[in-house]
Amino acid sequence: MQTLATPTTTSNNTFNQPNIDTTIKRRKTRPVKVGDVTIGGSSPVVVQSMINEDTLDIDASVAAIRRLHEIGCEIVRVTVPSIAHAKALAEIKQKLIKTYRDVPLVADIHHNGMKIALEVAKHIEKVRINPGLYVFEKPDANRTEYTSAEFDEIGDKIRETLEPLVISLRDQGKAMRIGVNHGSLAERMLFTYGDTPEGMVESALEFIRICESLDFRNIVISMKASRVPVMLAAYRLMAKRMDDLGMDYPLHLGVTEAGDGEYGRIKSTAGIATLLAEGIGDTIRVSLTEAPEKEIPVCYSILQALGMRKTMVEYVACPSCGRTLFNLEEVLHKVREATKHLTGLDIAVMGCIVNGPGEMADADYGYVGKNPGYISLYRGREEIKKVPEDRGVKELINLIKADGRWVDP
Template identity: 55%
Template sequence: MDSFAALRPRRKTRVVNVGGVAIGGDNPIRVQTMTNTDTLDIEATVAQIRACVKAGAELVRLTTPTPKHAQALGPIREALLKEEIVVPLIADVHFLPAAAFEALKWADKVRLNPGNLFDGKIFRELTFDDASYAKEIERIEESLLPFIAAVKASGKALRIGCNHGSLSDRVLSRYGDTPLGIVESTMEYLRIFKKHDFHDIIVALKASNPLIMIEANRLLIATMDQEGMDYPIHLGVTEAGNGEEGRAKSTLGIGTLLMEGIGDTIRVSLTEDPVKEIPTCYGILQATHRRITRTEFISCPSCGRTLFDIEPVTNLIKERMGHLKGLHIAIMGCIVNGLGEMADADYGYVGGAHGQVSLYRKKTLVKRGVPEKEAVDELISLIKSDGKWVDVKV
């Protein structure tokens, strides 16, 4: 797609099928979110999933703290299918193994958190030597064996999702509160599943601090590569907050790793309606050039030289031309930096004299002195005459 040196090749991962949506390999980087309704409230949960899917969510995770919550995925899916909404449902399990077993019956993917499934956290300092720690790993393996058999028989996928905030006392005592702790907590599970020949796994390491999240993921990739694991990676900065803060943290954490070729699916976790997470996900994918889903816009910040009211014009152009996937459109206040900055653009809308606009195809001026009121329509006509226009899908 891009030949920029800044964008490293995407890491080769295996393809994991989650309810008909393929994750990893050369598949598009998937966008997911999580409901914040009570999963037992079927109507509210279905309404939220409907809205998220409409906004572009390709997978939806729901919290399933108990087997009863896991069972609720049955009627939720049924209601969605009645409306012809087909979307993979992921059960989010913590603490209760029984919920994980039940979730295998109803979900397309089950998330396990190694920090709290067969381990606990009450901030105890534990002491281990190598032998006693190895015994702990054996204990976890034994505990996991029935689940491994069940997940294999189910044909469902698994997410090993480790959060910085939920590392067990065992891991904290051995590795400290560090990215290494997050990685080892995950690797312990991955090694066990690999040993027992189960590989339909997606891995997620999250932290609320994007710097820790970035470092943990880099270390995870290095460790997985050393051990011959190619599981797809889900990226997210957990508890990122809301508003600009949440979006900035998420963009830093997810965007940095995407640029390095890491990441097969993403979620932006905001303290907001989950529907609002989706545009940010697509924005990060577009900005990193990992998944182009709409028009690429370049617009100047405007200054004293600006020859038209650039903000409303930019909004209008984005509204009317934002669906032209892959096309680059530049909106520039004047010619000073305009031509240089828009060198990569397919079309340019540039302030000429007051109240007049110049339209460019690539670097070539094709219309000069277009009255401002007509310029947006003229730009659309130009795109149409080049055969690059598509109508918005209704």
């Protein structure tokens, strides 16, 4: 499990400018406990992922959950498509406790899932349901509308099916995620609100109201879509409606089916980071068509870039230009390899003196090309020493050691 450093906000008032708070102010939400992890409240944004092993394969599932948790995934989701899978999850949980530790798990329940959900709620900390699929409505190709009576009749069926699960989770002190997906809205929501963020929000609110009527509020909400603009609109509207209604449930952010590679990462970041920067979001998952382990570094990079969690060294480096006095890409690589384990530090590598001290003002240490063949090392804004280029990295390490901030890899 990675060690997390608490982010700090630095402000340099050298030029008598007023202090401006650059920290992101998150929307106030209630804390929701998922095992030993808390989503919402004053807790840091929680990182999640999902294994892709068949839950019936106990050993493979345990190994996959452990791999994710060891690299920083705090809550792991497991698909549970049948009663057999639900019972297997009990064995997975016990084997985790026996061979590793008790990792908070989420069971993913889909079509007509009441019996599965009730079984799985006995064994794990959180159940995720999809309002569009929990009570499946068979599409009618000849339908032109839903009457109020038909709409309410299905609403009653949903309550009847959801109530036993809510009571079970409530009485056990466990959690639920109401996970709305743009691509699987219930037919009556599509007819009433269209294929829109409004339909997504109303779908979630219907389930929230049933939970509240049963005095259950250990709820997390997600409004995922595969298109970023739809995802953004749905989460913003959900946050506004909850604020208007006096609800304070945490939000789980994600762009579903984001794909793979560079574009999958950019697409996920565009959606998740935009909302986090607005103060919306309490837990995140980056959904990539790759091994789940590849998702965790992207999550932490998003959170670090926004100053919300610090799990690695922050490197500030200029893009290089004609003024650069050394091979910037090569030197940055050398500095990174020597210092990347020093979680919590900010280190700047700048190619020349023109932008160096100013652009790296918030860094703990600076490595600047000031004269041909020489490197100037800085502590904050203060130049400490000038050394030959071939000794630059070694002398940077010595400076960090002298300050008592070095730890061995």
